Amino acid sequence: MREDFYRTLSSPVWWGALVLAALLPLVLSSYYLHILTLSLVYVALASSWNIVGGMAGQISLAHSLFIGIGAMLSSALLLKFGVNMWLGMLISAALSGLLGATIAWIDFRFQLGHLSFVLITLAFAEMGAIIVEGWDFLGGASGLLLPRDTGNFRLFQFGGGAGSFWVMLTLAAACVLVNVAILNAPLGYYLRTIRDNEKAAQAIGVDVLKYKITAMVISAVLASVVGTAYVRYLTFADPYLLVSPVITIEIVLFATVGGLGRAYGPALGALLLVPLGEILRGKLGSTLPGLHYFIYGVVVITVTLATPRGLLSLFERLWRGWRRPAA
Amino acid sequence: MSELYQALAQGLLIGSTYGLLALGMGLVYGVSGVVNFSHGDFISLGMFMCLALYSAFSLDPYVSVLITVPAMTAIGAVVYIFLIRPMVGHQFLMVVQLTLGLSLVLQNGILMIFGGQPARTPSVVESKLFILGDVVLQVPHVIAFVVSFLLAGGLYVMLRSTDFGRSIRAVHQNAHAAALMGINVGRVQVLTFALGIGILALAAALLLPGTPIQPAQGLRYTVITLLVVVLGGMTNFVGIMLGGLIIGIAEAFGTIYLEGVLGLLMPYIIFVAIMLFRPQGLTWKSRQ
Numbered sequence: 204m205r206e207d208f209y210r211t212l213s214s215p216v217w218w219g220a221l222v223l224a225a226l227l228p229l230v231l232s233s234y235y236l237h238i239l240t241l242s243l244v245y246v247a248l249a250s251s252w253n254i255v256g257g258m259a260g261q262i263s264l265a266h267s268l269f270i271g272i273g274a275m276l277s278s279a280l281l282l283k284f285g286v287n288m289w290l291g292m293l294i295s296a297a298l299s300g301l302l303g304a305t306i307a308w309i310d311f312r313f314q315l316g317h318l319s320f321v322l323i324t325l326a327f328a329e330m331g332a333i334i335v336e337g338w339d340f341l342g343g344a345s346g347l348l349l350p351r352d353t354g355n356f357r358l359f360q361f362g363g364g365a366g367s368f369w370v371m372l373t374l375a376a377a378c379v380l381v382n383v384a385i386l387n388a389p390l391g392y393y394l395r396t397i398r399d400n401e402k403a404a405q406a407i408g409v410d411v412l413k414y415k416i417t418a419m420v421i422s423a424v425l426a427s428v429v430g431t432a433y434v435r436y437l438t439f440a441d442p443y444l445l446v447s448p449v450i451t452i453e454i455v456l457f458a459t460v461g462g463l464g465r466a467y468g469p470a471l472g473a474l475l476l477v478p479l480g481e482i483l484r485g486k487l488g489s490t491l492p493g494l495h496y497f498i499y500g501v502v503v504i505t506v507t508l509a510t511p512r513g514l515l516s517l518f519e520r521l522w523r524g525w526r527r528p529a530a
Numbered sequence: 531m532s533e534l535y536q537a538l539a540q541g542l543l544i545g546s547t548y549g550l551l552a553l554g555m556g557l558v559y560g561v562s563g564v565v566n567f568s569h570g571d572f573i574s575l576g577m578f579m580c581l582a583l584y585s586a587f588s589l590d591p592y593v594s595v596l597i598t599v600p601a602m603t604a605i606g607a608v609v610y611i612f613l614i615r616p617m618v619g620h621q622f623l624m625v626v627q628l629t630l631g632l633s634l635v636l637q638n639g640i641l642m643i644f645g646g647q648p649a650r651t652p653s654v655v656e657s658k659l660f661i662l663g664d665v666v667l668q669v670p671h672v673i674a675f676v677v678s679f680l681l682a683g684g685l686y687v688m689l690r691s692t693d694f695g696r697s698i699r700a701v702h703q704n705a706h707a708a709a710l711m712g713i714n715v716g717r718v719q720v721l722t723f724a725l726g727i728g729i730l731a732l733a734a735a736l737l738l739p740g741t742p743i744q745p746a747q748g749l750r751y752t753v754i755t756l757l758v759v760v761l762g763g764m765t766n767f768v769g770i771m772l773g774g775l776i777i778g779i780a781e782a783f784g785t786i787y788l789e790g791v792l793g794l795l796m797p798y799i800i801f802v803a804i805m806l807f808r809p810q811g812l813t814w815k816s817r818q
Contacts, residue, residue, distance in 0.1 A: 260623075262623055262626065309806065313805075313806045315805075317622050317623075318565060318622070318760075319760070319805060321626065322756055322757075322760055322805070323802060323805055323806075325753060325756070326753070326757070326798045326801055326802055326805075327802070329750075329753055329798055330795055330798045330799075333791060333794045333795055333798075334791060334795070337790050337791030337794070338791065448749065449749070452630055455627070455630070456627065456630060456631065456634075459623070459627045463623075491642050492641060492642070492645075492646060493637070493638030493639075493641035493642050493646075493745070494638070494642060496634050496637070496638040497634065497635055497638035497639055497642065499631070499634055500631045500632065500633070500634030500635035500636075500638065501631075501635060502631075503627065503628070503630070503631030503634070504613060504628055504631040504632060504635065507617070507624055507627050507628045507631065508613070508616055508617070508628070511617075511620060511621075511624055
C-alpha cells in the first residue's frame with residue numbers, strides 16, 4: 204500500500220509541479236503573489252483539517268484554536284518574553300497537540316455522536332475566541348503587532364514576498380504529502396474504518412481511541428505550525444481573523460468543496476476558492492463588502508447540491524468521460 | 531439580594547426568547563433530522579427586515595411582524611423545497627455544509643444591502659421601564675417573555691390537539707409508519723421548516739428593541755440556539771424552553787457576578803458540562 208506514497212515521493216510530476224510553483228515569484232506581480240501565498244496558507248490548513256474531518260469523519264470546528272494558539276501564543280511569547288519565534292512555534296505546536304489529544308479523548312470517553320462532536324468543538328472554539336479577546340497577554344481585542352520582517356531566517360523572518368511564498372509552498376506541500384502518506388498507511392485505513400462504522404471498527408480490533416488521538420494530534424500540530432507562519436506573514440496578529448470560528452468554517456468549506464477525505468481535494472478547493480474570493484474582494488471590496496463571501500456561499504450550495512462528493516470527483520468523472528470515447 | 535433577583539429576572543426574560551428561537555430548530559430537527567446552521571442568520575434576516583420597514587415606512591417592529599412573519603415563512607418553505615430537501619437522507623455533514631453556505635449567503639447579502647455599521651431600530655416601548663419592588667425590568671424584555679410563553683403554549687396546544695400537530699408528531703416518531711397512515715410526510719416537513727423560520731421572524735422582533743444589530747451576529751445566535759436545543763434534548767418541547775431559561779440565567783449571572791471574560795464563558799461552560807455528563811439533555815426520561 205505504501206508504494207503509492209513512495210511513487211508520489213519519486214514522481215517527476217510532483218517535483219516538477221513544485222519547482223514550477225517555486226519559480227512563480229519570478230513572474231508574478233506582488234499582488235498576485237500575495238493572493239497565491241494566501242491560497243497556500245489555506246491549502247495547508249484545509250489539508251491538515253482533512254486528516255480529522257475528512258479521513259476520520261469527525262467534523263471538528265475547533266481548529267481555530269490550534270491556528271490561534273500557533274499565531275497568538277507564539278506572537279505573545281516573542282513580544283512579552285522575547286522568546287525566539289522558532290521556539291514559540293514548537294511550544295505552540297506542542298500545546299496544540301496536547302489540546303487536540305484532550306479533545307479526541309473527550310470525544311472517545313463520552314462517546315459523543317457526530318452532532319455532539321460538532322457542537323462541543325464549536326463551543327470550545329467560541330470559548331477560545333472569548334478568552335483571547337479578553338486576555339491582554341494574548342493581545343486582547345486589539346491584537347498584537349509583530350516587529351518588521353527583515354528576512355532574518357534565525358528569527359523566523361522570511362522577508363515577505365518571495366521568501367514567505369516559498370515558506371508557505373513548503374508548508375502546503377508538506378501538509379498535502381502528509382495526507383498522501385496517511386491515506387496510504389495503515390493509519391489511513393483505520394481512520395476510514397472508524398469513519399464508516401466506529402462500532403464495527405472496534406469489533407474487529409481497531410484501537411479507536413489511539414487512532415483518533417493520533418489523527419487529531421497530527422492535524423492540530425500542522426494547523427498550529429501553519430498558524431505561526433501565517434501570523435509572521437501577516438505581521439499583525441488579529442484575534443478576529445485567527446481565533447474566530449469563521450476561519451474553521453472557511454477551511455471546512457474549502458475541504459468539502461474540493462473533496463473530503465481525498466489527498467488533493469482540500470488543496471483543490473482552497474486553490475480555486477481563495478483566489479476567487481481575493482480577486483473579487485480586490486475588485487469590488489470597497490463598493491460591495493461581503494460579495495466574496497456571498498459568492499463562496501453560492502458556490503458551496505451549488506457544489507453541495509450538484510456534486511456532493513466534491514469537485515475533485517467531478518473532474519475525475521469528466522476526465523474519464525472525455526478519455527473513454529477516444530479509447 | 532436585590533442583585534440576585536435582578537439577575538434571575540433578567541435571565542428568565544431573555545431566556546424565554548432563547549427558548550422560542552430553539553423551538554423552531556427543535557421542531558425541524560424532530561421532523562426532518564436537519565440541523566440548520568443558518569438559523570442565526572435567519573434571525574438576522576428577520577431583524578433587518580424590521581429595520582428596513584422602519585426606515586421605509588417608520589413601522590414599529592411590533593407592527594412589522596404582520597409583514598415579516600408571512601414573508602419569512604414563505605422564504606422558509608422555498609429554502610426547504612429547493613435547497614434542503616434534496617439533501618435529506620444524505621450524510622449528516624452535507625446538510626451542515628449546505629446550511630453553512632446558506633449562512634454565508636444570508637449574512638453577506640445583508641451586509642451588501644445594509645452595510646456593516648451597527649444599526650438600531652427604535653420602538654415606542656424601547657426606553658420604558660417596568661419596576662417591580664427592587665427589580666427594574668425593560669418593557670421590551672417583559673413583552674418578549676409574555677409573547678414567548680404564549681406562543682410556546684400555543685405551539686404546545688397545536689402539537690397536542692390539531693391534525694397538523696398530530697401529523698408532525700407522527701412524522702417525528704416514525705416517518706415510514708406516518709406515510710403508511712396517509713400522512714404526506716414531505717408536506718409536513720416543508721410546513722414545519724416554514725413554521726420554524728416564521729417563528730424566528732417573531733422572535734427577531736421581540737429581541738430587536740434596544741439591541742444594536744449587525745450582519746455578522748448570526749453565528750452567535752446559531753450557537754446560542756444550538757446550545758439550547760441540545761440542552762433540551764433536541765426535540766423535547768418542555769426541555770427546550772427549560773434549556774432557554776437556563777442559558778438565559780447563566781448569561782445574566784455570568785455578566786452580573788463574574789468578571790468580564792469568565793462571565794461570557796459561563797453559558798458555554800455549563801453547556802459543555804451538561805453535554806458531557808447528560809448527553810441526552812436535561813429531561814430525565816432515558817432515551818429508550
